[in-house]
Amino acid sequence: MSEELIGPQLTLLRLVARFLGSLSADEVDRLLAGQSKLSIVDTTTKRVPTDGADAPAMTREEIIAAFSEIHTREEGLAALNRLAKNKSSLQRITQALDLPNRKSDTVDDLRKRIIEATVGYRLRSNAVQGHLHKDQQSLLG
Structure with a gap:
């Protein structure tokens, strides 16, 4: 993995973590059970x-x-x-x-x-x- 990609990838991981942290417990359970999915x-x-x-x-x-x-x-x-x-x-x-x-x-x-x-x-x-x-x-x- 090149050094140039680490900064943007880290920013993206922070955004995903913030989004996942905003989910309700029910939404997290549905994701983990495969009843929901994340998409871009x-x-x-x-x-x-x-x-x-x-x-x-x-x-x-x-x-x-x-x-x-x-x-x-x-x-x-x-x-x-x-x-x-x-x-x-x-x-x-x-x-x-x-x-x-x-x-x-x-x-x-x-x-x-x-x-x-x-x-x-x-x-x-x-x-x-x-x-x-x-x-x-x-x-x-």
């Missing part, structure tokens, strides 16, 4: 169904574009409710956006995380830069 999946073009198995899939870029013209968190929440009607579709969106995704997250937790990562992030950035949309300026009086 290409994530370079993430497409996520947004509303169940039959819904059209959206990439990270499409999700961000869908929220790019939204100017308030409330509008963002309304748009998100149209895109994702259940917890599993919200989890797929958080995965596509590379956001943390815990089993214990509630639907509200996921919605807030998605809105803050898309609309909220842009609103905070604009406020810091002094660029407010006309809807936001009216709130300030």
Whole structure:
């Protein structure tokens, strides 16, 4: 084994160990019993169904574009409710956006995380830069 590969392989082993450490006891038992398997999946073009198995899939870029013209968190929440009607579709969106995704997250937790990562992030950035949309300026009086 060449010396150049040791660093990346060690990093990969750490990632796998972190993932395995996040599994529940039931998931570990199923892996050990051969009832589940680990696989490597290409994530370079993430497409996520947004509303169940039959819904059209959206990439990270499409999700961000869908929220790019939204100017308030409330509008963002309304748009998100149209895109994702259940917890599993919200989890797929958080995965596509590379956001943390815990089993214990509630639907509200996921919605807030998605809105803050898309609309909220842009609103905070604009406020810091002094660029407010006309809807936001009216709130300030």
